[in-house]
């Protein structure tokens with residue numbers, strides 16, 4: 001059975017969890033904040049810091065205003081500055097590159113692996129060798145982005161980075177809840193930044209993010225930078241440059257509620273992905289998840305040579321979808337001056353990838369229909385090619 005469902009199919013679903021958890025729980029938590037009056041970094045965000053650190057199996061978590069803040073705060077804690085090279089894949093959301101650039105560092109764009117869509121460690125090594133040979137920049141950090149929720153090849157990336165005296169910041173903005181060889185996102189790299197933007201696997205009802213780290217020293221630096229570089233001893237002495245990066249208590253309260261259904265939501269995202277994996281035609285390329293890893297499936301992304309035609313066909317049939325990302329960061333206007341390495345895989349991916357509906361709340365009726373329409377498209381194309 002693959003009739004069109006008579007309810008809309010969602011690409012993202014930020015609202016259903018509210019009904020499952022119960023709106024009354026949110027309202028009660030909000031009322032509590034109105035009563036205690038600590039609107040920024042109140043008791044809710046402190047409780048959340050502890051719960052998230054425990055969830056990730058890491059020593060420290062500091063919640064903050066967004067995923068972009070989290071990336072920037074982590075790099076500030078490492079004192080990233082002009083003259084530093086920060087390596088990252090170009091096939092990502094612009095914020096991964098924006099954070100080092102805001103601090104005056106030089107982004108060095110690295111190509112992606114055609115199967116995982118994540119940073120290709122071989123090209124990372126090549127990019128490092130090129131920067132070393134040129135001798136103008138200080139090798140500082142690697143930002144490893146877990147694109148669409150799927151963990152990077154951390155063993156390889158961390159080894160290359162550490163061998164070259166660099167730290168690895170995991171951009172886990174799409175992958176909170178993912179697992180890399182038994183370790184949860186948050187405790188894999190030297191530091192991790194995540195986002196709780198509403199469409200993310202763990203989403204709040206506005207902007208939010210968090211930085212995870214292993215040492216008290218780094219966590220104290222992140223916390224200081226989160227409030228303008230404030231000294232821990234004298235709140236009127238700002239001892240380094242920082243920013244306003246606090247999380248508000250309302251988002252903390254939302255996330256405490258959302259955490260209660262998070263594991264079930266991750267299982268349901270995996271259920272949806274497994275139907276796509278098993279039932280979509282081989283006409284479509286599917287993102288490879290590394291052995292021993294679990295994606296958080298922020299998005300389920302295929303690749304297809306006729307991407308734009310497929311996208312139009314799905315939209316005509318009432319199936320929402322999105323091309324994430326149609327332009328690698330290095331080709332975007334504000335980043336053009338760092339567009340100085342060949343990135344053929346990124347370029348190709350940007351022309352062929354398509355993300356399908358992915359929410360924990362898609363039911364069999366939705367999935368039967370999406371899969372049938374995708375396979376109809378594939379059959380027509382394969383017929384023509386034969």
Ligand SMILES: Cc1ncc(COP(=O)(O)O)c(C=O)c1O
Pocket residue numbers: 066067068069092093095096145171173174195196197207208209
């Ligand atoms: C890979 C990646 N990095 C960073 C960010 C930035 O997160 P935020 O929107 O919370 O600032 C996002 C958000 O879409 C992202 O997908």
